[in-house]
Amino acid sequence: xxxxxxxxxxxxxxxxxxxxxxxxxxxxxxxxxxxxxxxxxxxxxxxxxxxxxxxxxxxxxxxxxxxxxxxxxxxxxxxxxxxxxxxxxxxxxxxxxxxxxxxxxxxxxxxxxxxxxxxxxxxxxxxxxxxxxxxxxxxxxxxxxxxxxxxxxxxxxxxxxxxxxxxxxxxxxxxxxxxxxxxxxxxxxxxxxxxxxxxxxxxxxxxxxxxxxxxxxxxxxxxxxxxxxxxxxxxxxxxxxxxxxxxxxxxxxxxxxxxxxxxxxxxxxxxxxxxxxxxxxxx
Amino acid sequence: xxxxxxxxxxxxxxxxxxxxxxxxxxxxxxxxxxxxxxxxxxxxxxxxxxxxxxxxxxxxxxxxxxxxxxxxxxxxxxxxxxxxxxxxxxxxxxxxxxxxxxxxxxxxxxxxxxxxxxxxxxxxxxxxxxxxxxxxxxxxxxxxxxxxxxxxxxxxxxxxxxxxxxxxxxxxxxxxxxxxxxxxxxxxxxxxxxxxxxxxxxxxxxxxxxxxxxxxxxxxxxxxxxxxxxxxxxxxxxxxxxxxxxxxxxxxxxxxxxxxxxxx
Numbered sequence: 001x002x003x004x005x006x007x008x009x010x011x012x013x014x015x016x017x018x019x020x021x022x023x024x025x026x027x028x029x030x031x032x033x034x035x036x037x038x039x040x041x042x043x044x045x046x047x048x049x050x051x052x053x054x055x056x057x058x059x060x061x062x063x064x065x066x067x068x069x070x071x072x073x074x075x076x077x078x079x080x081x082x083x084x085x086x087x088x089x090x091x092x093x094x095x096x097x098x099x100x101x102x103x104x105x106x107x108x109x110x111x112x113x114x115x116x117x118x119x120x121x122x123x124x125x126x127x128x129x130x131x132x133x134x135x136x137x138x139x140x141x142x143x144x145x146x147x148x149x150x151x152x153x154x155x156x157x158x159x160x161x162x163x164x165x166x167x168x169x170x171x172x173x174x175x176x177x178x179x180x181x182x183x184x185x186x187x188x189x190x191x192x193x194x195x196x197x198x199x200x201x202x203x204x205x206x207x208x209x210x211x212x213x214x215x216x217x218x219x220x221x222x223x224x225x226x227x228x229x230x231x232x233x234x235x236x237x238x239x240x241x242x243x244x245x246x247x248x249x250x251x252x253x254x255x256x257x258x259x260x261x262x263x264x265x266x267x268x269x270x271x272x273x274x275x276x277x278x279x280x281x282x283x
Numbered sequence: 284x285x286x287x288x289x290x291x292x293x294x295x296x297x298x299x300x301x302x303x304x305x306x307x308x309x310x311x312x313x314x315x316x317x318x319x320x321x322x323x324x325x326x327x328x329x330x331x332x333x334x335x336x337x338x339x340x341x342x343x344x345x346x347x348x349x350x351x352x353x354x355x356x357x358x359x360x361x362x363x364x365x366x367x368x369x370x371x372x373x374x375x376x377x378x379x380x381x382x383x384x385x386x387x388x389x390x391x392x393x394x395x396x397x398x399x400x401x402x403x404x405x406x407x408x409x410x411x412x413x414x415x416x417x418x419x420x421x422x423x424x425x426x427x428x429x430x431x432x433x434x435x436x437x438x439x440x441x442x443x444x445x446x447x448x449x450x451x452x453x454x455x456x457x458x459x460x461x462x463x464x465x466x467x468x469x470x471x472x473x474x475x476x477x478x479x480x481x482x483x484x485x486x487x488x489x490x491x492x493x494x495x496x497x498x499x500x501x502x503x504x505x506x507x508x509x510x511x512x513x514x515x516x517x518x519x520x521x522x523x524x525x526x527x528x529x530x531x532x533x534x535x536x537x538x539x540x541x542x543x544x545x546x547x
Binding site for chain 2: 015023027102105116118121161215225235
């Protein structure tokens with residue numbers, strides 16, 4: 001395969017230098033920063049401490065934000081799975097022009113800035129917004145939606161839905177539609193065919209979709225920032241405030257490192273789960 | 284082929300309405316003649332679009348974003364194409380580690396990248412520099428380009444390249460005249476995807492932009508947290524329109540589902 005041993009290194013060297021310098025080095029610097037002392041009068045010190053991690057993991061103010069982040073990310077993942085998987089299945093059974101048109105409608109918003117989509121939801125959910133107007137007509141409103149956890153979850157589901165539809169759709173593409181028909185003709189009920197034929201195929205897409213959705217929701221910034229207001233913080237908006245308002249960089253760095261580690265742990269657990277599934281499938 | 288039942292179609296309609304609702308509302312509110320965020324019913328007005336022209340902050344930020352995304356996407360392609368060639372064509376020490384390093388920005392939250400860059404820039408004294416901002420965007424968007432170019436390369440029929448080699452063409456000529464034209468759809472698609480991702484990036488940029496280099500999403504975020512008036516809707520509507528045009532072009536030329544869903 002290789003012709004001269006130097007060639008590949010020449011080709012990758014610009015990228016390698018850039019990525020080593022701007023991915024590894026800054027991450028290492030941030031880990032170091034998170035152990036540095038901080039004083040509100042003198043700023044960042046030069047001695048090391050575990051105090052920031054200690055405080056983040058014991059102070060109820062921080063724990064509440066982490067708990068909210070996990071809870072909302074989990075809820076978003078669950079809702080995305082409940083909406084995204086059936087939607088992908090329905091899409092896969094559509095006829096040719098409609099199928100690509102609606103697939104485009106669902107994944108297209110991915111290309112629109114999150115700020116724009118969050119702003120759209122803040123208009124819809126505001127006290128004079130369309131949702132409250134509709135609830136008013138049904139004599140159910142007005143309900144305070146904006147700056148609540150409900151608003152954050154609704155907008156997160158909206159932004160994350162394509163990340164769930166895409167992997168499930170991809171998994172369904174590998175399923176021959178005739179297999180489901182065959183199950184029916186062999187006497188399986190619709191539900192049995194769905195459970196025994198379609199679900200196993202969907203579940204792998206569902207797993208990878210859930211991973212992406214959970215990871216992105218847990219570190220989402222614009223949506224809690226615009227729809228949660230100043231009071232309802234999530235991990236990302238907390239880090240931003242520590243950096244930009246408190247100016248306590250070491251504390252912000254410690255929280256960011258915890259977010260990164262949590263992300264990597266979930267990623268590894270997911271890989272384990274997929275491997276275990278594959279082993280079971282192979283018998 | 285099985286058909287979707289009425290219940291399934293009802294569900295589908297609800298999902299589509301949910302997906303489109305915020306975008307439609309923005310586009311309607313943008314045309315309001317009022318001072319508040321209302322959906323115009325009788326009169327439509329372009330006053331809030333005109334207001335953007337008198338608010339230089341958005342114009343400057345738009346210019347910054349356009350430059351930033353263009354330079355970053357181009358640099359990213361310049362780095363990703365040779366790297367993809369090396370990763371696809373050679374087996375060398377550290378290949379897997381490098382591949383993982385190149386794709387790592389996909390699994391590191393942008394928030395973490397943002398604070399990491401901020402720390403580095405503060406230490407070496409380049410905070411607020413446009414050049415370094417470009418490099419941070421290159422890091423974030425290169426994984427997308429790399430994946431598309433590698434996919435294009437691995438689907439390539441090598442016989443034309445081998446024929447040219449046998450006929451005495453130099454490696455550079457083979458690359459320029461044969462390989463590059465053949466992977467061009469992947470490269471262009473990668474550039475566009477990189478451009479859009481760079482143009483829309485908020486979470487990392489908010490940490491590393493200065494007032495002089497502020498990008499459009501950052502400016503819009505700041506604006507939306509401070510005051511909400513229909514100008515924000517007008518700017519958003521313009522962004523939606525631009526994205527829709529880009530999407531149509533992307534879809535006509537490459538097939539959007541191929542780029543976003545990935546090749547199989």
